[in-house]
Amino acid sequence: MFSILKKDTGSHARSGTLTTPGGRIVETPAYAIVGTHAEVRCLPPERMKDAKVQLIIANTYHLWQKLGEKLETFPGLHVEMNIPNTVIMTDSGGFQVFSLGFGREHGVGKVGGIRNSSVGTGRSPSPADRAALRSHPGESNIRRIPSSPGFREFPPDDFLIHDERNMRDKNLVRITEEGAYFMTDNGESFLGPKLSMEIQEKLGADIILAFDECTSPEHDYVYQKEALARTHRWAKICIDVHNRPKELSTHSRQWVDGSGERKKQQMLYGIVQGGIFEDLRKESSHYIGNLPFDGFAIGGSFGETQMRDVIGWSVSGLPEEKPRHLLGIGKIEDILNGVAEGVDTFDCVIPTREARHGGIWTHEGRFDAKKNPNKNSKEPIEAGCACPTCAHGMTRGMLFNMFHSKDIKAGEYATMHNIFFFNTFMSEVRGAIRNGMFEEFEKKARVKLLKQ
Ligand SMILES: [Zn+2]
Structure with a gap:
């Protein structure tokens, strides 16, 4: 309900x-x-x-x-x-139909843009592409019109998994009317509605x-x-x-x-x-x-x-x-x-x-905990943050050192803070809407938070 x-x-x-x-x-x-x-x-x-x-x-x-x-x-x-x-x-x-298929083959994120792809941006479809479009309905791996509006990272887990097997760039998905056939280590797996x-x-x-x-x-x-x-x-x-x-x-x-x-x-x-x-x-x-x-x-x-x-x-x-x-x-x-x-x-x-790689989100914007300005910083990760990491007294300098000494706890501290930050931000969004202040909140948030 x-x-x-x-x-x-x-x-x-x-x-x-x-x-x-x-x-x-x-x-x-x-x-x-x-x-x-x-x-x-x-x-x-x-x-x-x-x-x-x-x-x-x-x-x-x-x-x-x-x-x-x-x-x-x-x-x-x-x-x-x-x-x-x-x-x-x-x-x-359904997302894997894309990420393990066309997205993987061409290194494309869902927002747009090319990752590790031989297909350049702005290229018009070749006559071969056009012919393929007409003659092979239902096969996703042959259609491409590379007119990328930009690049934004999307979950590359599927890429990473297969990078380890040196199978990058291979389209692993075949789409039919019934569903999708995924190529796996154990042969082909079918997934449909x-x-x-x-x-x-x-x-x-x-x-x-x-x-x-x-x-x-x-x-x-x-x-x-x-x-x-x-x-x-x-x-x-x-x-x-x-x-x-x-x-x-x-x-x-x-x-x-x-x-x-x-x-x-x-x-x-x-x-x-x-x-x-x-x-x-x-x-x-x-x-x-x-x-x-x-x-x-x-x-x-x-x-x-x-x-x-x-x-x-x-x-x-x-x-x-x-x-x-x-x-x-x-x-x-x-x-x-x-x-x-x-x-x-x-x-x-x-x-x-981002937390696992040192990207920290705060109400003043995002910073990279692994970067040098944080090396000896006594600054808190985020002043006023009530998350267990910040409440623990963690400073930016301490986090910098943990990341650089490959302390596995670094990712945990950072993850806790970032998840807490996003959930806190959402509760602020809810509060603003419920108090009839969303427009004002949105304007301020755009100015303060979009510096990253
Ligand atoms: Zn915090």
């Missing part, structure tokens, strides 16, 4: 309370911390409360690959992660996502349109699987029998796609928004400069009263834009990944 407590008058921002069928609660707007493999790196479960964590997002594809047959006896993510009261989401594996739903039921998150095809910012209009139609067809299959009678379920975690009433334990979110194209985003928003999902996520590619517009188009057809999640995007600027456009929850690796 989602209750909107207050709407901003100057924007589409809203603040509310999301209560899952299992009775777990998220105050929105909120930030989901990424726990890809059912653990948040450098943050033990017992410390999540100290870091003010409300929401975790785990990865269906990677857990499925990791667990294999153990999935059948998996106790559920809340038990496995030892966080019985924290709301957990799982993505559907039905199986993704079944796996997510077994993982047992509070919020699960429809299986979609996450496209690349490099894909052209023709391909985006075709992929969108596929995502829409898959959305309906996901709803049918989610709503099937209990007798047809392969797993019972989806249901509880209480006081004679069978109640679903998981909320299913549909995903809006459509790349950076206004008509496709609006079409998808209306189509997905009219299906009986419990909430909605906005996925796929966003241009660096078009991001706010893309978010606006993506929510234009969504029902006001249901929650909305922005997938894989979570810089401060993106949060402010997303909240102003009516997004309720976000997830991104920024707080955790």
